Amino acid sequence: MPIIEMSKVTYTYPGSSKPAIRSIDLSIEAGEYVVITGPSGCGKTTLCRCLNGLIPHFYRGALEGDIYVAGFSVKKTPTSTLAQMVGMVFQDPESQLFLLTVEREVAFGPENLGLPREEVRARVEEAMNLVGIAHLRDRSPHELSGGEQQKVAIAACISMKPKILVLDEPTANLDPESALHVLNLLLDLKVKLGVTIVLVEHRLEAVASVADRVVIMDRGKIVLDGHPRDVLRKPLVEAIGIGVPKVVKLYNELKKHGVNFGFTPLTPDEVRRAILEVMRGD
Amino acid sequence: MIEVHDVWYSYEEVVALRGVSLKIQPGEVVAIMGENGAGKTTLIKHFNGLLKPSKGYVKIFGVDTRNASVAELSRRVGLVFQNPDHQLFSETVEEEIAFALKNFGFPSDVIKKRVEWVLKLLDLYELKDQSPFALSGGERKRVAIASILSYDPDVIVFDEPTVGQDYAQKERLAQLIKLLKSQLKTIVVVTHDVEFVAENFSRVVLMSEGKIIADGSTRRILTDSDLIRRARLTPPQITQVAWELSDLGVPKDLMWVSEARDAILRVLGVKY
Amino acid sequence: MRILAGFEFKRGDTFIHRLDPRVKLAYSIAIFTLAMIFTHTVTLSVLFLSSLPLFYIAKAVRKFLKTLQGSLFLVGIVFVVNFITLGFERALAMSIRLLLIISCFSIFFLTTYPEDFAEALVKLKIPYEFALTFTMALRFVPTLAREAQLIMDAQRSRGLELEKGSFLRRLRNFIPILVPLIVGAIRKSIRVAEAMESRAFGASPKRTSLRELKLERRDYAFLALVIIMFVAAIYAKYFLAIEELISTFLRFG
Numbered sequence: 001m002p003i004i005e006m007s008k009v010t011y012t013y014p015g016s017s018k019p020a021i022r023s024i025d026l027s028i029e030a031g032e033y034v035v036i037t038g039p040s041g042c043g044k045t046t047l048c049r050c051l052n053g054l055i056p057h058f059y060r061g062a063l064e065g066d067i068y069v070a071g072f073s074v075k076k077t078p079t080s081t082l083a084q085m086v087g088m089v090f091q092d093p094e095s096q097l098f099l100l101t102v103e104r105e106v107a108f109g110p111e112n113l114g115l116p117r118e119e120v121r122a123r124v125e126e127a128m129n130l131v132g133i134a135h136l137r138d139r140s141p142h143e144l145s146g147g148e149q150q151k152v153a154i155a156a157c158i159s160m161k162p163k164i165l166v167l168d169e170p171t172a173n174l175d176p177e178s179a180l181h182v183l184n185l186l187l188d189l190k191v192k193l194g195v196t197i198v199l200v201e202h203r204l205e206a207v208a209s210v211a212d213r214v215v216i217m218d219r220g221k222i223v224l225d226g227h228p229r230d231v232l233r234k235p236l237v238e239a240i241g242i243g244v245p246k247v248v249k250l251y252n253e254l255k256k257h258g259v260n261f262g263f264t265p266l267t268p269d270e271v272r273r274a275i276l277e278v279m280r281g282d
Numbered sequence: 283m284i285e286v287h288d289v290w291y292s293y294e295e296v297v298a299l300r301g302v303s304l305k306i307q308p309g310e311v312v313a314i315m316g317e318n319g320a321g322k323t324t325l326i327k328h329f330n331g332l333l334k335p336s337k338g339y340v341k342i343f344g345v346d347t348r349n350a351s352v353a354e355l356s357r358r359v360g361l362v363f364q365n366p367d368h369q370l371f372s373e374t375v376e377e378e379i380a381f382a383l384k385n386f387g388f389p390s391d392v393i394k395k396r397v398e399w400v401l402k403l404l405d406l407y408e409l410k411d412q413s414p415f416a417l418s419g420g421e422r423k424r425v426a427i428a429s430i431l432s433y434d435p436d437v438i439v440f441d442e443p444t445v446g447q448d449y450a451q452k453e454r455l456a457q458l459i460k461l462l463k464s465q466l467k468t469i470v471v472v473t474h475d476v477e478f479v480a481e482n483f484s485r486v487v488l489m490s491e492g493k494i495i496a497d498g499s500t501r502r503i504l505t506d507s508d509l510i511r512r513a514r515l516t517p518p519q520i521t522q523v524a525w526e527l528s529d530l531g532v533p534k535d536l537m538w539v540s541e542a543r544d545a546i547l548r549v550l551g552v553k554y
Numbered sequence: 555m556r557i558l559a560g561f562e563f564k565r566g567d568t569f570i571h572r573l574d575p576r577v578k579l580a581y582s583i584a585i586f587t588l589a590m591i592f593t594h595t596v597t598l599s600v601l602f603l604s605s606l607p608l609f610y611i612a613k614a615v616r617k618f619l620k621t622l623q624g625s626l627f628l629v630g631i632v633f634v635v636n637f638i639t640l641g642f643e644r645a646l647a648m649s650i651r652l653l654l655i656i657s658c659f660s661i662f663f664l665t666t667y668p669e670d671f672a673e674a675l676v677k678l679k680i681p682y683e684f685a686l687t688f689t690m691a692l693r694f695v696p697t698l699a700r701e702a703q704l705i706m707d708a709q710r711s712r713g714l715e716l717e718k719g720s721f722l723r724r725l726r727n728f729i730p731i732l733v734p735l736i737v738g739a740i741r742k743s744i745r746v747a748e749a750m751e752s753r754a755f756g757a758s759p760k761r762t763s764l765r766e767l768k769l770e771r772r773d774y775a776f777l778a779l780v781i782i783m784f785v786a787a788i789y790a791k792y793f794l795a796i797e798e799l800i801s802t803f804l805r806f807g
Contacts, residue, residue: 109753
């Protein structure tokens with residue numbers, strides 16, 4: 001059974017005349033690493049909010065269709081329950097950290113659950129060590145760099161031991177080096193904890209090669225959904241205005257001149273491999 | 283013309299700029315790059331006098347910035363900051379854009395014309411009577427840019443304009459820069475977006491730890507693995523492809539898809 | 555703004571730092587009460603001088619001196635007003651009273667971890683939500699200060715001149731600073747609310763706490779001292795009429 005199941009989901013924000021997402025059908029299995037991308041305003045953030053109950057409980061509005069997360073109906077389950085299964089990391093690193101020290105931030109979730117103190121402490125230590133921020137424990141969030149702040153946010157979710165991590169453009173406000181650190185951390189956590197990852201991201205070059213799936217959205221609908229190698233080379237992706245990784249553009253350009261790689265390369269070394277294959281094939 | 287001469291700048295105990303020297307001629311389009319904390323934003327704040335050097339001097343069109351006010355310098359050097367929400371405060375988009383013009387004492391008929399011109403230029407005419415707070419993120423960003431372009435400064439400096447922008451918005455920005463260049467404006471962009479720079483800029487000033495470590499052709503700098511590493515940047519993806527294929531005879535200084543395509547077709551002996 | 559230096563938390567591991575915030579608060583309130591009850595220059599001075607060693611123990615003398623420096627203006631006003639209306643001795647007494655009040659709260663804020671302060675409020679049966687609001691306000695002060703600076707930079711770059719013009723004009727010029735700041739704060743608060751919801755705020759009616767404030771022996775000892783001192787002072791004031799005695803003896807006050 002899929003861990004996330006959205007069927008025919010349409011949602012309109014209160015006071016809005018048009019739906020932000022329309023007739024969304026999306027099914028994600030446990031352990032998948034799914035990247036969602038699309039131009040500004042396509043509904044990516046709205047979709048994320050449906051996964052932990054912020055829609056409909058925090059944002060109100062008109063929600064049609066069914067959303068099931070880890071077996072729970074999102075419409076009927078409060079966010080405080082869903083938050084135990086779905087951790088969410090937001091785009092602005094600073095405003096999602098609202099306590100005075102990193103340690104308290106990571107403890108906030110387990111504290112809310114009313115867990116015994118030793119359990120809270122154990123989870124805080126584990127989360128901070130997994131993410132590699134134990135040395136920051138007494139620091140105040142406003143003193144940290146953007147990359148460190150996002151790591152704290154991730155740790156603060158991990159301490160709840162969620163099955164799913166949803167991240168809405170977590171690297172948008174970070175410099176490239178910090179962005180890579182955060183994305184590598186995500187991969188590490190997926191391997192170590194087996195969490196399902198739903199990542200909204202524009203930097204496709206950085207994630208295309210590790211994602212199991214890419215979901216392309218445009219104007220509130222899902223227009224493409226499949227393996228990165230299949231999806232990214234389609235002309236529709238560029239036509240919508242998405243920044244396709246340069247290696248995929250290269251692949252398409254070479255194809256126009258009759259050079260066909262056996263597969264869509266997603267990294268520079270895959271380009272090399274593809275060319276060597278072609279050369280051997282001659 | 284912007285002249286930075288051996289500028290040192292510190293605040294509290296941090297030395298942010300260590301002996302930076304730089305000249306930007308009228309009409310140039312320059313990208314300033316470097317890791318977080320390299321001093322890029324600190325440097326551009328010297329261009330309109332927001333910061334004054336602790337040592338050395340900065341001259342804008344011959345005027346030493348220590349002898350002029352921020353308002354006077356801003357009249358010729360427009361700074362577009364990263365976050366539009368740090369400046370939007372008016373009741374309508376039109377008023378917002380007119381703000382700088384009013385501050386600089388333009389007569390009201392000129393203000394009207396200029397505002398209309400920039401509204402049309404940035405595709406904001408339909409939104410002119412709306413509250414800036416009701417607009418989408420991309421629209422607010424355009425209003426911020428419009429509010430600087432409206433008073434027609436000679437130099438326009440953008441601080442991290444590509445952060446949080448999607449591909450289409452970046453394309454739009456690139457088009458705008460081209461347009462401004464054709465109007466003989468001087469453009470300076472602070473960014474860490476290597477791909478954006480590779481596509482749109484011919485000159486790069488690379489900074490690291492308060493110093494300028496390279497200043498010259500984009501191609502020469504962004505394909506230099508040593509410099510890239512020192513500045514903690516990633517090289518353009520096509521450059522990485524070129525390095526992977528260098529043993530096959532592909533030149534190491536490629537940046538664009540079209541060049542890589544041609545080089546590979548050559549390697550494979552395909553006529554094109 | 556130097557006056558605020560003595561109210562800003564200074565990291566440390568001194569005896570005062572380790573005292574439970576509730577006990578320190580009790581001290582501050584006790585001294586404040588005494589400051590209001592006593593009226594003679596000599597008694598107020600004694601109270602003031604007796605609080606100074608605490609700053610030394612807390613290794614926060616320099617910060618406290620900054621606050622004293624910053625408060626000279628305020629104290630000056632108090633002195634002048636009282637001098638004109640009530641005479642020299644009253645002016646002196648009121649000035650010292652003001653200094654005393656500043657110092658008794660300063661020591662509290664200098665040596666109490668902000669998180670523990672919120673914790674203390676909860677222990678004093680104030681609902682968690684209120685303590686949390688207080689904590690979050692503290693948390694975002696430096697952030698808002700930074701935002702204010704960025705906003706000023708952006709608006710000055712559009713020709714806004716904050717230093718020029720009449721008083722009225724200068725006041726009006728703050729609108730382009732305040733509006734983005736307030737709107738930004740509102741936006742931030744929505745994001746904070748989202749983040750709190752997303753981490754199960756309100757999941758359980760009985761919330762645990764990572765750290766627990768427990769009263770130790772040193773807390774009881776200090777509290778005992780404070781109580782003794784307070785009682786002794788009250789006795790001196792009302793039963794021994796110590797202030798009248800001093801007045802007569804010194805022919806002053």
